[in-house]
Amino acid sequence: MADLAEQVLAAAKTIAVVGLSRDAAKAAHGVPAALQSYGFRIVPVHPVADELLGEKVYRSLADIPEPVDVVDVFRPAPEAAGIAEQAVAIGAKALWLQQGIVSPEARAIAEAAGLDYVEDRCMAVVRAVAGITKN
Template sequence: MESMDAELDVEAVRILREFSTIAVVGCSRDPAKAAHSVPAAMQAAGFRIIPVNPVADTLLGERVYRDLTDLDGPVDVVEVFRPGREAPAIAEQAVRIGAKALWLQQGITSSRAREIAREAGLAYVENRCMAVVRAVNGIRKDAG
């Protein structure tokens, strides 16, 4: 288990260093929720955030898409703020849209989503907070 944790930590840092466009499935309208504050923190660090939420129109100043398959441009990372049982279907969509990585936020795991992502060649992280990994490693995409 420890080697898998270490592998995920290395992969998490690599993803954030290499990629900058993040589609956030389950992005929340509620600023008190991690599904809002984490993407906001990533956006503040210069990452491009594309919110995916079935009921909102604008989040974090960005147009909201109902579903990953509705996106009209390329995505590097699909970050998931949905229950683990929904992760396999999201993983399949991430593969379909040509994402390069799938990231399940802290508290979310799915062996099936991991399998789908890895079989398709996507980088994969689960049970890690993207904002914490970014902050601890000092990764930014802006000039600041």
């Protein structure tokens, strides 16, 4: 049986990426770009960019005008709890902290609200190993 990370990704169509980078050399750009190439809808959240990966950028999760399945976090762990609160507020189904990010506070917030929670895992690696595609 698939683990929770695989289940979350298999069920996801729309992924809001908080901290999607403008720098193509960074994982915070390459991972969402790879997911997009496999058919996932990527919604960038960034404080100053207007367009990333060919998509309109939103300043916050609350500004996104469509339902979001997963909030993917590429921000430092101390910011994760606040992002978790925003994910709950917009009705996301899951919160995913990328590899290297761990937050007991974010976990508590997400799980208390019934969101699936994944931390310290790379979405692109999980996608590749499980062979998940939306194309």
